[in-house]
Structures are given as C-alpha cells and as structure tokens.
Amino acid sequence: MAKIKTGKAVVLLSGGLDSCTCLAIAQDQGYECVGLSFDYGQRHRVELEAAEKLARTAKVADYKVIPVDMRGIGGSALTDSAIEVPEQESVGIPVTYVPARNTVFLAYALGWAEVLKARAIFIGVNALDYSGYPDCRPDFIEAFQNMANLATKMGVEGDSIIIETPLIDLTKAEIIRKGISLGVDYSKTTSCYQADARGRACGRCDSCRLRKKGFEEAGVVDPTVYI
Amino acid sequence: MAKIKTGKAVVLLSGGLDSCTCLAIAQDQGYECVGLSFDYGQRHRVELEAAEKLARTAKVADYKVIPVDMRGIGGSALTDSAIEVPEQESVGIPVTYVPARNTVFLAYALGWAEVLKARAIFIGVNALDYSGYPDCRPDFIEAFQNMANLATKMGVEGDSIIIETPLIDLTKAEIIRKGISLGVDYSKTTSCYQADARGRACGRCDSCRLRKKGFEEAGVVDPTVYI
Numbered sequence: 001m002a003k004i005k006t007g008k009a010v011v012l013l014s015g016g017l018d019s020c021t022c023l024a025i026a027q028d029q030g031y032e033c034v035g036l037s038f039d040y041g042q043r044h045r046v047e048l049e050a051a052e053k054l055a056r057t058a059k060v061a062d063y064k065v066i067p068v069d070m071r072g073i074g075g076s077a078l079t080d081s082a083i084e085v086p087e088q089e090s091v092g093i094p095v096t097y098v099p100a101r102n103t104v105f106l107a108y109a110l111g112w113a114e115v116l117k118a119r120a121i122f123i124g125v126n127a128l129d130y131s132g133y134p135d136c137r138p139d140f141i142e143a144f145q146n147m148a149n150l151a152t153k154m155g156v157e158g159d160s161i162i163i164e165t166p167l168i169d170l171t172k173a174e175i176i177r178k179g180i181s182l183g184v185d186y187s188k189t190t191s192c193y194q195a196d197a198r199g200r201a202c203g204r205c206d207s208c209r210l211r212k213k214g215f216e217e218a219g220v221v222d223p224t225v226y227i
Numbered sequence: 228m229a230k231i232k233t234g235k236a237v238v239l240l241s242g243g244l245d246s247c248t249c250l251a252i253a254q255d256q257g258y259e260c261v262g263l264s265f266d267y268g269q270r271h272r273v274e275l276e277a278a279e280k281l282a283r284t285a286k287v288a289d290y291k292v293i294p295v296d297m298r299g300i301g302g303s304a305l306t307d308s309a310i311e312v313p314e315q316e317s318v319g320i321p322v323t324y325v326p327a328r329n330t331v332f333l334a335y336a337l338g339w340a341e342v343l344k345a346r347a348i349f350i351g352v353n354a355l356d357y358s359g360y361p362d363c364r365p366d367f368i369e370a371f372q373n374m375a376n377l378a379t380k381m382g383v384e385g386d387s388i389i390i391e392t393p394l395i396d397l398t399k400a401e402i403i404r405k406g407i408s409l410g411v412d413y414s415k416t417t418s419c420y421q422a423d424a425r426g427r428a429c430g431r432c433d434s435c436r437l438r439k440k441g442f443e444e445a446g447v448v449d450p451t452v453y454i
Contacts, residue, residue: 066296066299069293069294070338072293073342099339099380100334100335102378104331104335107331108327108331110327111300111331115300134382135379143370146374150361150364150366150367151329151330151367152327153326
C-alpha cells in the first residue's frame with residue numbers, strides 16, 4: 001500500500017479523462033486537493049463545464065478557473081480558428097499543440113501552490129499518447145520542477161514542491177483501469193477537441209480516437225456520447 | 228565592439244526604468260524586438276500606459292499586452308489590496324513579491340517567442356537591488372532557460388532560445404548610465420508602486436527609493452516627477 005501523503009496539492013483539471021483520473025489519484029494518495037482550470041479560448045468549451053462539475057463532485061477544497069489569453073499569441077489549431085483540427089493521425093508535433101501551454105499552466109499552478117503552501121502540483125500529462133507534444137515529456141517536467149524550486153519563496157526557504165505526473169508512463173487503457181478502480185465516472189468527462197454544445201464527442205479527432213481505443217483495450221464500456 | 232545579433236527578441240516591458248533600458252540594449256545588440264507587457268491587476272496602472280508609450284517610441288516590430296489574472300491567487304501587496312505597500316526597507320522576501328510572477332511572465336513570453344521563432348527573451352531582472360525576489364536570481368533564469376528549451380517545438384528541433392538578463396549584475400546607477408549612453412529618456416518611465424493617476428511618483432516606496440538613489444549615484448539629474 002502506498003504511503004499516505006499529507007498536505008495540499010494543486011491539480012490541473014481540463015475536464016478530460018486524464019486530469020479527472022489524476023485528481024482521483026491525488027485524493028487517493030491523501031492530498032487535500034484544490035482544482036485549477038484554464039479558460040484559454042479553447043474551442044472545446046464543454047471541457048471547462050465538465051471540469052467544474054468534476055471538481056465539485058470530487059469535493060475539492062477550492063476550485064478556480066483562470067482566464068489565459070493565448071489567442072493573442074496564436075499558433076495552434078486549438079486556439080486559432082484559422083488552423084483546422086485534423087481528423088487523421090498527425091506526424092511530428094501536432095497542429096493542436098499550443099505553444100508553451102503547459103509551461104503557462106504550471107506557472108499559474110506554481111503561484112497558487114506558493115500562496116497555499118501546497119506540497120505538490122498534479123498534471124495529467126502522458127508521454128505515450130502525446131509524444132508529439134514537447135511539454136508532456138518527463139525531462140520537461142523535471143526541468144520545470146527544478147526551476148519551480150528556484151522560483152519561489154518556499155523553494156528558497158527549503159520547502160520543495162513536487163510536480164506529480166502519475167499518468168506519464170501509462171497507456172490510455174491503463175489510465176482508464178486505474179480510474180475505474182478509484183471510482184471515476186468517465187461519463188462526466190469530455191475529451192473531444194470539437195464536442196458540440198451538448199458535450200457530444202465527434203468520434204473522429206485525435207483525442208476521440210485515443211479515448212475510444214483506450215476503452216476498447218481496457219475492456220471497459222465506453223460511456224462517451226458521440227454525435 | 229559587441230557582435231551584432233540577428234533575429235527576433237521578445238522584450239518584457241513594465242514601463243519602468245529597468246525594462247526600458249533592457250529594450251534599448253536589445254535593440255542596440257541588433258535584435259528585431261517585440262514588446263510584451265502584462266496587465267496583472269497591478270496597483271500602479273500608470274506603468275502600463277508608460278510601457279505602451281515606450282514601446283511605440285522605440286518602434287518595436289509588435290507590441291502586446293496580455294491580461295494575467297493573479298488577483299485570484301493573491302498573496303502580494305502589488306495585487307492584493309488587503310496587503311499594504313511598505314514605505315520602509317523590508318527584510319527577507321518583500322511583501323511586494325508576487326508568487327511565481329516572473330515564471331508566468333516568462334512562460335507567456337516563451338509562447339510568443341515560439342510562434343515568432345524568436346532567438347531571445349529579454350527580461351530586466353536585477354539581482355542586486357531585488358535580491359529578496361527569488362525569481363530575479365541568476366540560477367532561476369538559468370533553470371528557466373533550461374526548461375524552456377525542453378518545453379518547446381523549437382527546443383526539440385534544435386533551435387535554442389536564450390533568456391537575456393543584461394541588467395542582472397548592474398547597480399541602479401550603472402543601469403541608468405548604460406541607458407543614458409543609449410539615448411533612453413527616463414522621464415517617460417515610471418517605477419513607483421503607488422504613482423497617482425497623473426503618473427507622479429510617491430518618492431517613498433522601495434521602488435522610488437532605489438530609483439532616486441540610482442540617479443544620485445549615477446550623477447544624472449532625476450527626471451522623475453514626484454507628488
């Protein structure tokens with residue numbers, strides 16, 4: 001049995017399958033969790049509504065949505081309406097990559113963690129499924145953690161913060177199995193890059209394909225509602 | 228004579244004396260500069276107006292103001308009206324320190340740098356005058372640069388980005404002398420934490436005291452208008 005961790009943790013919540021599992025893992029480890037989401041002009045607005053509902057259901061100690069203006073910067077299909085969301089497997093770094101997104105998200109999480117004197121930040125990045133995103137790799141996370149401990153008052157005063165990435169080496173099927181074992185209700189999560197206003201998934205984008213395959217491989221009935 | 232640098236650079240501009248000098252240095256080195264400011268709910272709103280004017284005067288290639296919501300996070304006298312701006316020398320990390328502020332600012336700069344394929348990010352941090360701020364120290368900057376090159380598409384593809392801190396080891400007097408030699412008009416900058424609506428400085432806060440002493444030590448007439 002894993003050692004029970006004490007103290008606060010900031011958990012990044014997108015409303016998707018991964019971050020929801022991440023929250024369940026953090027709570028299971030014993031952390032008092034707060035949830036943090038970002039309104040970054042994402043096309044898939046339904047995710048944000050899902051994130052808030054999931055946070056409330058999990059009874060987090062606090063929940064915030066921070067507006068993050070990445071549209072002015074541009075450069076991604078997820079925030080720039082001039083770039084199309086692809087419906088086929090992409091090669092190299094996908095066009096859905098948002099420049100420095102995880103760096104910006106983790107920076108805000110770090111600010112909140114410092115105010116709360118939190119011990120950990122949980123982020124549901126995954127190096128297997130999203131190997132095309134540079135800011136989902138373990139060496140990025142390690143470098144961020146190193147920087148974070150030099151950036152902050154708590155770091156200077158000897159209280160280090162840990163960036164926890166419990167999903168980083170798991171397949172989608174393993175993530176789903178883990179979440180099911182912790183009682184996660186995946187019908188409340190949404191992963192589609194272009195879900196409709198009622199939260200129904202397209203079933204065709206990168207994110208939908210990965211999720212669908214995950215449920216198949218996990219041998220779990222896919223609770224996703226498709227268009 | 229310094230080697231002329233080519234390519235683009237993102238320069239963080241606060242409207243203060245340091246960042247304005249930083250922009251002049253970056254342009255003098257040959258970079259094609261863009262200016263980036265943050266509206267983070269700072270009490271000293273006049274700085275933001277000064278930043279835009281300085282950017283236009285310096286004829287930057289582009290200029291953006293990104294809204295950054297740090298008020299929700301709290302924890303600093305600069306963004307939280309419940310904490311008073313001190314008028315005497317502070318010991319340790321000052322209450323004007325905003326948790327993870329430079330990490331958040333540099334993260335956005337990194338995103339824009341990646342979209343622009345910029346070669347450098349300039350930030351006017353200074354380790355001498357602001358030794359109390361953990362995110363103004365050279366080892367933080369080095370750790371951020373290391374992280375930045377793992378976070379981004381350009382880093383992965385072998386084009387590294389440099390975080391330039393030309394003021395980091397300079398005294399305020401040395402910064403002023405450098406700026407004067409590059410033709411900087413300091414009457415257009417504002418550094419006061421609590422300037423009035425007309426941009427007049429209080430003359431008493433930490434930032435005012437450092438600036439005043441800098442002009443005295445540089446032997447340059449202080450062009451600041453005080454209340």
